[in-house]
Amino acid sequence: MNRDRIYSLPRQRVGEFTFDDSVADVFPDMIARSVPGYASILSMIEQLAGRFIRPGTNIYDLGCSLGAATWLIRPQASMDCTLHAVDNSPAMIARLQQRLAELSPQEIASGCAVETHQADIRQVSLDRASFVVLNFTLQFIPSVDREPLLQKICESLIPGGALLLSEKISFEDDSQQALLNELHHDFKRAHGYSDLEIAQKRTSIENMLIPEPLDAHLSRLQRVGFEVVAPWFQCFNFASILAIKN
Numbered sequence: 001m002n003r004d005r006i007y008s009l010p011r012q013r014v015g016e017f018t019f020d021d022s023v024a025d026v027f028p029d030m031i032a033r034s035v036p037g038y039a040s041i042l043s044m045i046e047q048l049a050g051r052f053i054r055p056g057t058n059i060y061d062l063g064c065s066l067g068a069a070t071w072l073i074r075p076q077a078s079m080d081c082t083l084h085a086v087d088n089s090p091a092m093i094a095r096l097q098q099r100l101a102e103l104s105p106q107e108i109a110s111g112c113a114v115e116t117h118q119a120d121i122r123q124v125s126l127d128r129a130s131f132v133v134l135n136f137t138l139q140f141i142p143s144v145d146r147e148p149l150l151q152k153i154c155e156s157l158i159p160g161g162a163l164l165l166s167e168k169i170s171f172e173d174d175s176q177q178a179l180l181n182e183l184h185h186d187f188k189r190a191h192g193y194s195d196l197e198i199a200q201k202r203t204s205i206e207n208m209l210i211p212e213p214l215d216a217h218l219s220r221l222q223r224v225g226f227e228v229v230a231p232w233f234q235c236f237n238f239a240s241i242l243a244i245k246n
């Protein structure tokens with residue numbers, strides 16, 4: 001795995017974070033060292049896929065990056081399912097397509113077909129879905145577009161279908177916010193990031209990763225039509241929610 005050193009040297013001006021080639025090259029290392037609980041969430045996505053996926057349905061990994069969730073979900077789905085891996089980053093989708101093209105016939109037979117889409121998740125149409133994943137993607141969508149997107153997802157789900165939503169979250173209380181920021185930065189330091197790397201990354205994502213409080217997520221999911229909305233994981237300022245449509 002390539003080590004993330006993107007922000008290790010001082011920059012005159014820290015530009016806005018983008019999911020380009022340099023990020024795609026180090027992404028597994030970057031996200032594992034930046035998001036506390038990421039590995040646990042992925043492993044639970046695999047388990048949840050086994051529970052919620054139904055034969056003959058579509059599954060969507062929205063903002064799939066290199067397909068970390070896609071690779072775990074695929075073996076859980078029967079061959080008559082289609083797993084749609086969607087991301088608007090050409091660098092991410094190219095690497096996922098490359099890996100899919102290298103599958104052996106035996107590996108192809110070990111799970112359902114994967115269709116990649118280099119597209120904006122606000123624009124793709126969703127249909128007959130049994131399981132939808134938004135693993136740290138909604139946070140990059142402009143705030144006004146979040147509710148329509150979640151509404152579209154809810155409408156596309158079959159009865160009993162589920163959305164797994166993981167997000168960086170914020171806190172209404174200033175002292176709680178300050179504490180959780182510090183704990184997150186301690187986590188990054190413990191995983192080898194310097195203070196400079198932490199500060200420059202923070203500047204670069206400031207205006208494009210917009211976290212919301214957990215309650216805002218829960219009430220919006222209920223508003224768009226999910227009957228069961230269950231927060232099931234939180235580690236510092238990162239949380240994951242399971243939302244089910246009856």
Ligand SMILES: C[S@@+](CC[C@H](N)C(=O)[O-])C[C@H]1O[C@@H](n2cnc3c(N)ncnc32)[C@H](O)[C@@H]1O
Nearest residue numbers: 019063064065068087088089120121135136140
């Ligand atoms: C933090 S990464 C997601 C990680 C991934 N889901 C995983 O589990 O490893 C966020 C991804 O969302 C993608 N993204 C951001 N906005 C998007 C949009 N409007 N449409 C499609 N993809 C988007 C980015 O390109 C990036 O690959």
Ligand SMILES: O=C(O)C(=O)C[C@]1(C(=O)O)C=C[C@@H](O)C=C1
Nearest residue numbers: 030031034035136168201205209
């Ligand atoms: O919040 C941060 O400091 C992060 O680095 C988080 C985060 C994320 O949650 O997606 C931001 C960008 C990268 O994709 C990896 C991790």
